[in-house]
Amino acid sequence: MSPTTRWGVGDDPSPTRRGVLTAAVAAPALAALSSCATGIATSSGADGLTLLNYEDIDAATLLREQLAQLETDSGISTTVDTVPGSGAAQFPDKLRTRILGGNAPDVWQIWGGQIGQPFVDADLTQDLEEYYGTYGWDSALSTSGIDGMTFHGARHGVPLNVASLGAWCNARVFEEAGATIPSTYDELETANELILASGVTPGGFGGKYGWHIMRLYEYLLEVCAGPDLHDALLRGEESWDQQAVVESFDLFRAWSDRGWITDGALGVAPADAEQSFVQGTTAFTISGPWIESQYIVPSGKPREEFGTFLLPTGHESVRHSGFIEGLMISSTCGAPDDAAALIDFLVQPDVQRSLQNTQSAALEAPPDPEMFPLSAQWAQIREQSEIYTIQDQAFPKAVADSYFAVQSDVLQGALDGPQAARDMQQIVSDWTETR
Amino acid sequence: MSAHTLDRTAARSTRRRTDQPGRARPGLLPLAFAAPALVLYLGFLVWPALQALWISLTDWDGLSDQQNFVGLDNYLALFDDKVVGIAAVNNVLWSIVTIVLPMTLGLLFAVVLNRKSRTSPIFRTIFYAPAVLPLVSIASIWAWLYDPSDGAINTVLRTIGLSGLEQSWLGQDSTALWSVMIPAVWVRTGFPMLLYLAALQSIPDELYEAASMDGANRRKQFTRITFPSLRDTHYIVLALSLIESFKVFDLVYAMTYGGPGYSTQVMGTWMYANVFQYFNAGYGTAIAVVITVVAVAAGIPYVRSQVKSS
Incomplete structure (x- = not known):
């Protein structure tokens, strides 16, 4: 048996056995390596932003409608991933797993206090002080909400909801x-x-x-x-x-x-x-x-x-x-300006009303008394009371x-x-x- | 001729055969064929396992870049953790109950359904059906059944005049773990039943015919023929169930979340809590390593038996 017939080398252009075997070995190895490589990279930039939250399906549908409007108006494209029903006991695990898996969302929703703090302590979030100045969030959003998204004196989140019980x-x-x-x-x-x-x-x-x-x-x-x-x-x-x-x-x-x-x-x-x-x-x-x-x-x-x-x-x-829920921007986000613009869009009073948010941190977006009379009633009651x-x-x-x-x-x-x-x-x- | 000389002769003869012109020596070729699988195995099993071993020796919080080597501190801390004690006891109880009952019930159902009957396939399907349901769905179904106010179990007890037996099944330490075990037994009976059924069909009918002629009744036929003939199957079922039992996570997590308090924590859920919720990834990974070591130790006799039989 000649080497040519045995291994198919020489002038024969058809794939050789050795070549096929080499490719068979290399392919999964390369696949593994490439998955590691792409795993480290974050999304955003050319592919648009990713937003991870825990809204239920109805709320997520309303959110997607608003984000489509944002894309039309400003060209900022956002993909929403939601983990409905996961709650404070489980959502942070999902977020953490996603970050460790190399697929950190650009923006995520999270609770304040000790639930959001580990992500700040691990340098996974951006200090948003600059954007607070740019967008004037100090005057547009609830002070207690901003306090709830302030960690070690730095603002690492923007309040979305001031939830009071x-x-x-x-x-x-x-x-x-x-x-x-x-x-x-x-x-x-x-x-x-x-x-x-x-x-x-x-x-x-x-x-x-x-x-x-x-x-x-x-x-x-x-x-x-x-x-x-x-x-x-x-x-x-x-x-x-x-x-x-x-x-x-x-x-x-x-x-x-x-x-x-x-x-x-x-x-x-x-x-x-x-x-x-x-x-x-x-x-x-x-x-x-x-x-x-x-x-x-x-x-x-x-x-x-x-x-x-x-x-x-x-x-x-x-x-x-009461508790605060807000939005954070990932420290690995490739387009932080777009992410901040996205957050600013979301906290606008008219967007909050369209999202039917009954506990908005936006001062100009109280619950609609016609649509949510009980929430409006509660909003009036809570104004007379402080939060612990x-x-x-x-x-x-x-x-x-x-x-x-x-x-x-x-x-x-x-x-x-x-x-x-x-x-x-x-x-x-x-x-x-x-x- | 001694056995040693015979071996050498056989070896020479083998060498001669492979040296014949036109016959390719295997060389590295088999390894090349195995390489894709080997690469995947090394990349997705061995490498992560080694990484986990390393993490268990550090104080990593699971989020930041800092991983400081702490030696065996995480393993030593297991002895001071009262929840590990609760979880270990729960794992042992879980293993005993969810191995013995499904094996016994599986064997019983297999023996009954091994007869030729038009209804046998229907019952086999019914008994195996829970095994194909997602565990999270099973957990939800059983959590509703156990609901203290509106659940079917307490409702039935009330209806038949046994309201004194009503319990908050998942809401008290004394019943919570046992209540989670019941759906586990329900799910896991189908698998041993299937293995036993397959094994029963390989026992020659002649053995039973001969035993009948010798006057052996059904009980004797079972204890003298059926049960001993299933020895290998017992072994497989036992080993696989043991590994499965020590890995328990889904049902406990979905039905009780390890509570009330810590009463239904098992090693799997406690590992998860530490790694994913408490930001103690180093310590949680040490728990994972312990679970793996125990599961592997349980699997060794099975693997050895498989190697021996092949």
Whole structure:
């Protein structure tokens, strides 16, 4: 057998066996290498911008319509990737995985506080100070929103939503039970008893993930500790091992023991709890204005059946829980000017109205009272009240999960108030020591 | 002639055969054929595994560029982590329940459905069907069934007058893990059933005929013929189930998110929490390495048995 026939070399132009084998070896290797190489690069530039958020499908559709308009007007093309329903417990993981996979979005939506901070600490975001000056965001956007997207004194995000949490109630259930909207904490307890006696569970809460039922506990802590101590506790400046905290945990347990919250709440998903509230299985829940657009409107129930009120705390300054959501620009974004222009477009009041945002950080974009009467009602109520930082943004995720475990043990009777307070102090002091 | 001399003669004879003119020596050719797969294997399995091993020896947060070598600190920290203790115990419980029950039920169904009957294929499909469903869908379905207020399980208990047995199935430490195990058993019974069915069909009918003639009843036929003949299948099912069990993640994550508290954390979910949520990628990767080592150790007897039989 001659070498020519065996390997097909020489003048024969057809692919040789050696060549085919070499190509077979090289192709996957090159594919792997090229995937690594392209993985490091970021999108943007010629292909347009990418925006990652957690909007539901309806909101994402509205957003895409607006972005098509932006492209027509200014030529800035944006691809929206959304992870609907992922929430604060999961969305940061998706974002992080995408960044590590070498496919960082140019712009992403994220919560403020301890949820957004790790991305800033890892130098993955851009300082937007320059763009604040260029676009005048200081005067157009909520100050508390801007504060929420300020990390270590630098503005690494632009607030999109100032979400504030209040009580959302089923007015029909309240009426049938003979309960009135409470203006003091004692009145709230009375309302709970009346509602329970009418055969309906007062508070609808879901304990899966921890953060939904946390809204009840943080409210009770505000009642027992008051504004100043509550804030100091969240910053780790005061010991949790004190009477006010013990009382708040005892009260938390009492709400469960007296049947004032969803039976088996710890195993219920937040979405199911809010859905139950809309269906009238529970009388109220603690939520934000999105509950109107995401649950009440799709349910087809008349808006008059529902109402909203500020949870009474018994303190001179009646505060409510709140959090900030905003947009950040990736430090690897190839077209930061375009990304800033995109953000500026999104926070324009008319765009916010078109997006049907009921909690916009844009000062000139309050909820439309015709389209969202309950959200508009809540917007008026919240203006009379200050915000305290929602606890899962006040603590890093690992600390928040330990705190949720304490909550869970209290509700199951595994920890009493004093022990829960001691455990919380240990958790918070461990965190502050390493901070 | 000694065995040693015979070996040498055989070797010479083999060499002569390959040295014959016109016959190509294999040389590097087999390696070239294997190379594409080998490159993929090295690139997508070995290299990431080595990287993971390295990360487990660092304090990397999973986001920044900083990776400081910390030696075995992450592995030593496992001993001080109370959640690792909970997760390890849960993994052991999970492994026992989700191996023993599916194996036993799978064998039972296989024996019953091995008979020639018009309904057998229908039942085989029914019992295997859960295995093809996505685990996240299964988790959602079962979470609804377990809902304390409106779930089918508590509703049925109320309807038949057993409301005293109603539970918050996923909402209390005492029942949450067991409640997640039930769908796991439901999903995993089909696979051993399929393997056992295949193995049962390879047992010669003559053995049963002979046993019947000797007066062996069905129980004796099962214990003396069927069960021993399935030895290799038991082994395969056991090894694969053990590996599968130690990797458990999806059902727990989707149904309980590791809660209430930390009560249903398993090593897989705790690894995920540390790597992806707590920004402790070094520590979380150390947990992943431990899971891998245990899973590989569980798989060694299986691999050895396969090598031996081939």
